[in-house]
Amino acid sequence: MASSSANIWVMLGLGLAGTILLMTQKLKKTVKEDFGAFIQKLKLLPPPQPAPPKAPHPLTNLTFAVSDLIDIEGHVTGFGNPDWARTHQAASRTASVVSTLVDGGATCIGKTIIDEMAYSVIGENKHYGTPTNPGVHDRIPGGSCSGAAVSVAANLVDFSLGIDAIGGVRLPSGFCGVIGFRASHGSISQSGIIPISPSLDTIGFCAKDPDVLRRAVHVVMKLQFAAQRSPRQIIIADDCFELIKLPVDQVIQPVIRSTEKLFGRQVLKHENLGAYLSSKVSSLLELSAKKNNNQVKTSTINLLAHMMQSLLRYEFKENHGEWINSVKPDVGASIRALFHEGNVIDESEIQKMHRVKTEMRLALNSLLKDDGLLVIPTFADPPQKVGGKEMSSETYLNRFNSLQSIASLSGCCQVTIPLGYHNKCPLSVSFIAKHGGDRFLLDIVQTMYSNIQEQVEVVSKSKSTSNSYSRERSAELAKEKGNQAFKEKQWQKAIGFYGEAIKLYESNATYYSNRAAAYLELGSFVQAEVDCTKAIELDRKNVKAYLRRGTAREMLGYYKEAIEDFRYALVLEPTNKRAAVSMERLKNLFQ
Template identity: 75%
Template sequence: MASSSANLWVMLGLGLAGILIMTRKLKKIIKPDFGAFIQKLQLLPPPQPAPPKAPNPLTSLTFAVSDLFDIEGFVTGFGNPDWVRTHDSAPKTASVVSTLVEGGATCVGKTIIDEMAYSVSGENKHYDTPTNPGAPDRVPGGSCSGAAVSVAANLVDFSIGVDTIGGVRLPAGFCGVIGFKSSHGAISHSGAVPLSTSLDSIGCFAKDPNVLRRAMHIMMQLPFSTQRNPRNIIIADDCFELVKYPVHRLTQPVIRSTEKLYGRQALRHENLGAYLLAKVPSLSNQKMNGEMNTSTLSQLGQAMQLIFRHEFKENHDEWMKSVKPDLGFRAGLQDGHGDGDIQKLYNIKNEMRIALNTLLKDDGILVIPTFADPPPKIGGKELASESYLSRLFSLQSIASLSGCCQVAVPLGNHKNLPVSVSLIAGPGCDRFLLDTLKNMYSSLQEQGDVVSVSNSTSNVISKETSADIAKEKGNQAFKEKQWPKAISFYTEAIKLNGNNATYYSNRAAVYLELNSFVQAEDDCTKAINLDKKNVKAYLRRGTAREMLGYYKEAIEDFRYALVLEPTNKRAAVTVERLKNLFQ
């Protein structure tokens, strides 16, 4: 009898332990830095030149670097602890990082990447997965996930990474920020871990197109020149056929912005697959289920992946054989390709460069979706789906194989998930693409908002009304304790009407539930700046500051809440408690 009783208690204990473990897994606590950083550090810029000389061009800006770039005195981690263990500290800082610091920016840390930058999800089993600020239950995208998250979470002004098969463009799209992939060879890779030498390009993340432009100009050391407008903005219709949400959500903002800024005559439509099939002789003419264009784009995606695997193996196979690290992607490296097969792939790559050069010249912009499917859920099965990956790599391969520059431009949300459109310019036309982005960005955001709140009869709802609708949805999600949804709805409301203090204060309440106290404090401060009499904002900021250890400031917030609302018992009790403890 005693034995049965003991067994019962053991079973109950195991059951409770299982429940606790599952609860922790289901409710992931968002870290103050959203898990973006693997290492905090500080590289300070040189002193400002004395007047009348102009200040350094990147003065007052902060940036982060993906854990692919060397920084003197630190081990470049490459997303893998075995790599860290078997490598020494870098003797010299990567040239692109040094250039940015010398330009006046302050480097504040290294950010997490996929393990050995090999995946596109942004997940890392060794260092955890950075939280996507706009969609916390979704992957941030990779390989440079932490760099994208650091910008999306307003932790830095910009960040840098390496884009090989979408490592900058994809996380930028998934996290709702701007992501710029430079032309192949446009920026020195000295001091960066090589992935696939013929595909690697340095890239940059930012929220503000002007910040992006300043950073890219310094990285590329571009001299002054006259700005040029595009003559042709070409919409690749067949690429948009891959998209799994309403196509007009992407194309209409581009069409309306082009007509407004450059005139209808600048717009063109192109069947890109058919064009490339005619211009890239090394591509197979074989149809796939009667869909030649889809087959052509799919072949490009496959070619890009095979080149990537071949060159990655050349760069790192010796280390992997000697160290034998535990790598989840090792099987993908076993695909054997003879010299003849590889040469065919390089032929496709060379012909792609010529074909895109011919199509775009020096005044054309190609428009494609940044990605075809919404960001997958963390731990979702999409990234194991051949059809999902085929659509994803088909779109990433266009700029990667041709060496073109590309910028991913956020266009808000669809069903509370980020959407993004990409602009591609010819190889070496980086300045032209940056200028085009500068001209079009505001219009694209405005038109994106218009399209997102249009009803089925195309009658546009006012932004204020749409913002209130989003807020009410956020309130409902809050009541149901669906924290990620609530954040998404309140963020949408803020994008539509950023002058409403309630939206910031409500989002702060969600951040408090998630123990994201830095974000809660920031939102409350914005709310207070907009409305000095917002009692809830003072109470919530006081709570956030107390949890962060800013007790003096917390007391001041609760006291001010009492001034505005003398009968507020919560504020009175908290002030007395904090006074007794810390004064």
């Protein structure tokens, strides 16, 4: 009898263990297959390949997915809410952006989950679940186009499509460790796409391979392939990096090192973006004064975050308020809050915000021109744990929105670049180009991407990088103070600032060359010659250092050496009149 009971318990134990094993295997299989990214599987096949000698379709053999706010003929666009899906008919036409990609040779394999009515940046959907972040399973994937980023990160498709109003593609791409691209506002037709906030909405792409991303965008935007241009300047927005609660050196150093290696140090610039915008965007002053927020630096960026949210709320309500009021759907608290009596936005304020948007675009286009990039963090904090409450914090959301607002309000194009992980959480950096600079931005990403990834490895292994960015930034600030003192003809003061910069970052040729210029003004020709020689050792193409050393040597009576310096400056810069005149004068006098 005892033996029989024991056998029963053994059988029950084995059965229970088998059930658990099957459930575990089923769960792993579900996660492995689609990570909860898809809400619907389908297939849109490209047309047959053209007969030779015509070239094959440019996107042949590539697959993609679309977010569930983009129409596909014969399928209901669900907009992340079952009541919306229930009350809307199947689409009569496929969105033009999807048709263009399919005609270009790509195959669409399904629709991906979005946040409810795309009105969130978290990636959670109470109706359809939260897609699993492939890189960090216990962290949110980010929204609103969570499934689009997850489908790419999990290698389920080559690229995916979504809509980015306030970070709907950029944030999930950054959180899931893939490349995210926000196109210039108005550059791609949004026909057949449910609007969220039309003045902010634009098409976004997720991809792992920069070449795949570039090819897909070229097809959609009908861009012509042309010779790639190097950036004239890569501007680091210092005040934006002060916002983040992540290791700054691991975010910025790969970009700095890659820039130095590919384009040279002279391309790098630093800018206080908040101060720049507050000086260029006059309409900000009215809104800033109303909020009693006249601080520079992060406060200006913070104000932009509030503006972006106000525009989103106003336009979302304008587009979908009637449906929500008539259907009374089951929606989340953040959407319900829009319809509280106290939540009314003055239309005159909205008009002011639109003026700010226009001025912001002009200001950033003026700063970046045709061949400049602005570097900012993609997000301020690592993704929270699934089910966490951090995203409900106003401070937490403001840091997120501040960084997203720059491209959203200006309409500029932006790309996010993954930078590996820190404490098992993803890191990402973003490049912004002028409005309409999409091709230039994608070309630069393709040029820099692999080198940035190499530098990520270098930085992660280096123990000395934690303070390098702050030292370099301090050195640049000291140099700028030296430049100001030089302009004010305070030569000794300038020498002191340049000396401080050299102590902080002794391998910068410009610092030595600038100090030499101040020494020349004081008649300290020996010190000027020494500094110029050091500058030339660090940078053989530093024309100013040759000119200044030539001047110092001439004053010291080393005429032959001075002639050689002016001659070499002329080789480097054949149109340099100062070098030509100085060399000819000395040759006529002493040869």
